[in-house]
Amino acid sequence: MLRAHKYNRPSSTQTINYRPKTPELQDMFRQYGEAYRNKYKLPPHILKTMRAIENCRTSVMGGHVDICNDCGVSRISYNSCRNRHCPKCQSLAKEKWIDGTEGKLAEHWLFPHRFHYS
Ligand SMILES: [Zn+2]
Numbered sequence: 001m002l003r004a005h006k007y008n009r010p011s012s013t014q015t016i017n018y019r020p021k022t023p024e025l026q027d028m029f030r031q032y033g034e035a036y037r038n039k040y041k042l043p044p045h046i047l048k049t050m051r052a053i054e055n056c057r058t059s060v061m062g063g064h065v066d067i068c069n070d071c072g073v074s075r076i077s078y079n080s081c082r083n084r085h086c087p088k089c090q091s092l093a094k095e096k097w098i099d100g101t102e103g104k105l106a107e108h109w110l111f112p113h114r115f116h117y118s
Contacts, residue, residue: 025087
């Protein structure tokens, strides 16, 4: 069933999201992280990871400008945390890794053995 959602008319640079946003780990950390940290004593490496995930791709991390080499169009993006536990950063790293293998791994999984018949 489709639902209508109210939205402000986007400017020419905004992305239109018709679907409600699926909650992410970052949303949960941002909403409940501070209370959780106040209630439980966490080791420093966990605190560092939680803060990285909370701030990933936000103004806290700063930003950069991407410029298309072909048409010159520019886009401003927030920087990533690059923490190995961050779902946002790891999904991008996974896609780059899969692209880098050029399908060799998928081929290996589908056809793990190559037999030559003569
Ligand atoms: Zn991240």
